[in-house]
Amino acid sequence: MTEDAAAVPERSGLAFFGAMTASATHEIRNCLAIVREVCGLIEDLRRDPRGPGLSPERLGKLLEKIERQVARADRVLVRLNRFAHSTDRERVVVDVADLLELVAGLEARTAEMRKVAIEVRADPGSAVFEGDGFLLMQVVHLALVLAFEAAREGERIALALARAGASARILVDGGRPLPLDEAGEAAGLHRAAGRLGARVGPGPEGFGVAVELDLSRGGEP
Amino acid sequence: MTALSVLIVDDEEEFAAALAERLELRGMETAWASSADRALDLLSERSFEVVLLDVKMPGTGGFEAARRIRERHPGTRVILLTGHSTADEREEGRRIGAVAYLLKPVDLEDLLETIERTAKERA
Known part of the structure; x- marks a missing residue:
């Protein structure tokens, strides 16, 4: 086996890396989807001429949802980053x-x-x-x-x-x-x-x- | 004119609840469920014109749920939502009779257009 061939990662290692990355990015997408919908809802409620408008209490609760999703996505990213760096050195x-x-x-x-x-x-x-x-x-x-x-x-x-x-x-x-x-x-x-x-x-x-x-x-x- | 009835099925409850409220503000009648099993229960209690179904959910996944909905409620149209889409998954969605396959985060205008088009085709 040539040195270059030996350096090619095993397919199973790549599959593991891919599975973990796919799972983490899927979860981040879910967080972003929630943030997008909640932001959209804030905008909708603010503009809705028929409704009671957006009370400070409701706005606060919706903002808490966004904060929770940002924190969740951050936790996933921290893990994903540590995982990605695990391939930096073999030892x-x-x-x-x-x-x-x-x-x-x-x-x-x-x-x-x-x-x-x-x-x-x-x-x-x-x-x-x-x-x-x-x-x-x-x-x-x-x-x-x-x-x-x-x-x-x-x-x-x-x-x-x-x-x-x-x-x-x-x-x-x-x-x-x-x-x-x-x-x-x-x-x-x-x-x-x-x-x-x-x-x-x-x-x-x-x-x-x-x-x-x-x-x-x-x-x- | 009666409001379009839409059932949103997603294990991300905050996503489902926010989307449901946004569709309600646009004149639709909505309900949401956080699992496929709960959605099937809801569908046995009342009918919906359109079901928005997340593909990846714990337990019974979106594809299996779509199959069961198409079998038990052939008049209900299924739109699949996913966090990531592959050609294989899109093909699987088509094969089981989903009318559309949308990527999250979903653009609300695209979603509204798809729901309305789907409902017109159903009629």
């Missing part, structure tokens, strides 16, 4: 708990579409990983995809982090066994984890996915 030092919070935020809309919730259980600073942060997010994403497929409406999927000596375990667990056969749906997860030097297997009692990260090896396969 970074990341707080795994912080990374899980970021992935949970990026995946929140997908979870909402499936009527499930993601719950992060990770203590900040409990595990620090040195390696490819983007790839680690992709591994968590691929585990979440399996958990989403298995989950039923109203269920919660835990993103839990536990430190044990020189290793850390990320558990993606919706309380259901997941298909982790390397030749099946989980093939991409095993490949991405292998590139990261991580091991993938079932979680406690056979539920969910456990990703074992060797923190001492600094993310080297």
